[in-house]
Amino acid sequence: MADSAEDLISSMLDQSEIDQLLAQAVAEVRPPLLRADGKRGDAEAAARVEVYDFRNPAFLTEVELRRLRILHQDFIRYLSARLALYLRMECSLKMARLQTQTYAKFTEALPSPTHICLFKVEPLLGVGVLDINPRLALTLVDRLLGGRGHSVKAERYLTEIEISLLEDVIKIILEEWCSQWREEMELHTQIIGHENNGRFLQTSPRDAVVLALSIEMAFGDCSEQIQIGLPYYTIEPLVKALQLRRQKDSTPEAVPARAEWRSVYEHVEVPIIAQWPLADIPLREIAALRVGDVMELPLGVLEQTQVLLNGSPKFIGTVGLEGDNVAVKIQGKIAPAPLGS
Numbered sequence: 001m002a003d004s005a006e007d008l009i010s011s012m013l014d015q016s017e018i019d020q021l022l023a024q025a026v027a028e029v030r031p032p033l034l035r036a037d038g039k040r041g042d043a044e045a046a047a048r049v050e051v052y053d054f055r056n057p058a059f060l061t062e063v064e065l066r067r068l069r070i071l072h073q074d075f076i077r078y079l080s081a082r083l084a085l086y087l088r089m090e091c092s093l094k095m096a097r098l099q100t101q102t103y104a105k106f107t108e109a110l111p112s113p114t115h116i117c118l119f120k121v122e123p124l125l126g127v128g129v130l131d132i133n134p135r136l137a138l139t140l141v142d143r144l145l146g147g148r149g150h151s152v153k154a155e156r157y158l159t160e161i162e163i164s165l166l167e168d169v170i171k172i173i174l175e176e177w178c179s180q181w182r183e184e185m186e187l188h189t190q191i192i193g194h195e196n197n198g199r200f201l202q203t204s205p206r207d208a209v210v211l212a213l214s215i216e217m218a219f220g221d222c223s224e225q226i227q228i229g230l231p232y233y234t235i236e237p238l239v240k241a242l243q244l245r246r247q248k249d250s251t252p253e254a255v256p257a258r259a260e261w262r263s264v265y266e267h268v269e270v271p272i273i274a275q276w277p278l279a280d281i282p283l284r285e286i287a288a289l290r291v292g293d294v295m296e297l298p299l300g301v302l303e304q305t306q307v308l309l310n311g312s313p314k315f316i317g318t319v320g321l322e323g324d325n326v327a328v329k330i331q332g333k334i335a336p337a338p339l340g341s
Helices: 001-010 016-028 041-047 060-089 103-108 135-144 160-178 230-251 281-285
Strands: 091-102 113-121 128-132 188-195 209-219 222-231 272-275 305-309 314-323 325-334
Touching: 060 091, 060 160, 060 209, 060 230, 091 103, 103 113, 103 209, 103 222, 113 160, 128 160, 135 160, 135 209, 135 222, 160 188, 160 222, 209 230, 222 230, 222 281, 305 325
Parallel strands: none
Antiparallel strands: 091 209, 113 128, 113 188, 128 222, 209 222, 272 305, 305 314, 314 325
């Protein structure tokens, strides 16, 4: 019976129509979605689910990563000029890549042999990793010792004297990186150690997210890479400070409008009234007032004279005499009443 039913369907529908029906059936069957409170979500919420790669987490948005890329491009440009002056030889730098990856993946990708410098950025937390290819490191050391900057072909670890000479170049790199954040925070670097194999580094958890910067350096006839890895928890305060500064720069400050005098105001007449605040009096006593009656005023009422402009209280002053006239000396301004009061 099953074979006859399939033959009947095949005789009524062609293959394209059968595929279309199967696609519609699969689209209608959606996996259940559980919200954070444990309840099942609706179909519309299920359609908004985004795929997340837990093996390669990205804590930086595209906007943040783009801003960091622009900042590090400036860093590379200034560093290229500074190293050229220090080494007295043309030095070309360009960004190879800037990305986020796990600490384990970053360290496993480091070549061997290599030269690794561990550094700390005060007052930030965590330890950064700076990797220099041995061929490039030996070429830089050769130049510092008076050489012509020709590429050194040896593939070996650096000696203590060579590491000591290379530290001067490393300090320039780190100082220039810190100077790019001077508007957000005052930073200072400190070299805390040197290694020659990245597989045994334990400066961060293996699943920690690292901002990895790769720089292609061309020095003489040597062209190799310099890599800088910084944990996300180290640069997180800098990223937040950068966001706040960008928001502040993009938000225009509200400038209060200044009152300007215009000639058309010169002939406008505004009624001015000076009055004293009196105590509440029952309506019966007010109706009984006659000419010649005397009303008691509170003590110091003359110093609380209100000056009204067009019926609105604007100033507070003191009543006195000036020649044969009664005058009011303005002492202060009355704060405007809040809306809705």
